[in-house]
Amino acid sequence: MTRPPSSAAxxxxxxxxxxxxxxxxxxxxxxxxxxxAQIRQALQAGFRDFRRAPAFGLLFSAFYVAGGLVLxxxxxxxGQEWWLMPFIVGFPLIAPFAATGLYDxxxxxxxxxxLSWPHVIRVVFAQKDRQLPSMAxxxxxxxxxxxFVAHTVFALFMGVSSLTNITSSAKMLLQGRxxxxxxxxxxxxxxxxxxxxxxxxxxxxxxxxxxxxxxxAIITSFQAVAANPAVMLVWAALIAGLLFAAILPAFLGxxxxxxxxxxASWHMYRQLLPDA
Numbered sequence: 001m002t003r004p005p006s007s008a009a010x011x012x013x014x015x016x017x018x019x020x021x022x023x024x025x026x027x028x029x030x031x032x033x034x035x036x037a038q039i040r041q042a043l044q045a046g047f048r049d050f051r052r053a054p055a056f057g058l059l060f061s062a063f064y065v066a067g068g069l070v071l072x073x074x075x076x077x078x079g080q081e082w083w084l085m086p087f088i089v090g091f092p093l094i095a096p097f098a099a100t101g102l103y104d105x106x107x108x109x110x111x112x113x114x115l116s117w118p119h120v121i122r123v124v125f126a127q128k129d130r131q132l133p134s135m136a137x138x139x140x141x142x143x144x145x146x147x148f149v150a151h152t153v154f155a156l157f158m159g160v161s162s163l164t165n166i167t168s169s170a171k172m173l174l175q176g177r178x179x180x181x182x183x184x185x186x187x188x189x190x191x192x193x194x195x196x197x198x199x200x201x202x203x204x205x206x207x208x209x210x211x212x213x214x215x216x217a218i219i220t221s222f223q224a225v226a227a228n229p230a231v232m233l234v235w236a237a238l239i240a241g242l243l244f245a246a247i248l249p250a251f252l253g254x255x256x257x258x259x260x261x262x263x264a265s266w267h268m269y270r271q272l273l274p275d276a
Contacts, residue, residue, distance in 0.1 A: 026210035029273050031224045038271045039235055046264025049106050050256075053115050057259020060101045064258060068251035099262030100124065100132065103208045106266035131207050134214040139196065146192045150185060157181035197236045198225040205269035224272045235268065 050057050104123045108115055127133070157177045202221035206212060212220075225232045239261055246253030 025212050025216070028206070028210065028212065028216070028220055029275060031220070031227045032272055032274050034228055034231055034271050036231055036234065038268070039231065039238065042235075042264040042268040042271065043260070045267040046106075046260045046262070049102075049109055049263035049266075050259045052109055053105055054259070056105045056115070056120060057102060057262065058255055060099075060262070061255045061258040065251045065254050068247065068254070072251075099258070099265050100127065100204060100208060102259055102262030103205050103266045106263045107209065110270070127208070131212070131214040131217065132204075135200070135203060135207060135217065138214070138218075139200070142192060142196055146189065149188060149192075153181060153185050153188065157184070193240060194236065197239070198222050198232075201225065201232065201235070201265070202269055202272055205266055206273065209269075220273070228272070239265075 101120065101124045104120050105115065108120070158181060199218045199221050202224045203214070203217035206217045206220060207214060242257050242261060243254075246257035
C-alpha cells in the first residue's frame with residue numbers, strides 16, 4: 001500500500017483526494033489470475049462496505065432509481081411502454097458508471113481513511129478534469145446505439161405497425177417471429193453488454209485509482225478479462241442477473257444491488273490488479 005501524502009505535498013490520484021496530474025502516467029501492475037473464490041470474497045467485501053457506509057450507496061443509487069421511475073412514468077403517460085424494453089435490457093450497459101462514486105468510498109475504507117461527504121463528493125466532481133468523462137462518453141454512445149439497434153431489430157422482425165401496438169398485444173412477442181426476435185435481440189444485447197463489461201470492469205476503477213488515459217484503461221481491462229475468462233464470465237452474468245432482478249420491483253431493488261455491486265467491483269479490481 002502507498003503511504004498517504006502529507007498535507008504539504010501534491011496529492012496523487014491514488015490518494016483519497018484528487019490532485020494535479022503528474023508529468024508521467026502511473027505504472028500499472030501486472031494482471032493477476034484469480035479463481036472463483038474471489039467472486040465470493042468481492043461480494044462479501046462489497047456488502048461489508050455497504051453496511052459500513054450505507055448513506056453513500058443509497059444516495060448514488062437514488063439517482064438511478066429516480067431516473068428509472070421518471071422514464072417509466074413518461075412512457076406510461078405517452079402510451080409508449082415499448083420504450084422501456086431496451087432500457088431495462090440495456091441497463092447493465094450504464095450501471096457500471098453508477099459505481100464510480102462508490103469506488104472512492106471503498107478506497108477510503110480500505111486505506112483506513114475517514115469518510116465524509118465533502119471529501120467523497122469532491123473526488124467525484126474532480127473526475128470531470130480527468131479521463132472518466134471520456135469513458136462515460138463511450139458508455140453513453142454504446143447505450144444509445146444499443147437502443148437504436150434494439151428498435152431496428154424489432155422493426156425488422158415484427159414490422160413498424162407492431163412497434164406501436166405492442167402495449168395492446170404484448171403476447172405477440174411470445175409467438176411466431178416474436179420469439180425469434182427476442183432470441184436475436186438477446187444475443188446482440190449480450191454482445192453489447194459483454195464488450196462494455198470487458199472495457200469497464202477494470203477500466204473504470206483504474207481511472208479512479210491511477211493517472212492513466214482511458215484507452216490504456218480499456219486495454220488493461222480487456223487484458224484482465226482475457227487472463228481470467230471463466231471467472232469474468234461468471235462475474236458478468238452475476239452482475240447482469242442481480243441488476244435485472246433489482247429493476248423488477250419498480251427499480252427499488254437498485255437501492256441495495258447497485259451499492260453492493262459497486263463496492264464489490266472495486267474489490268474485484270483490486271484482486272485483478274493487486275498493488276505492486
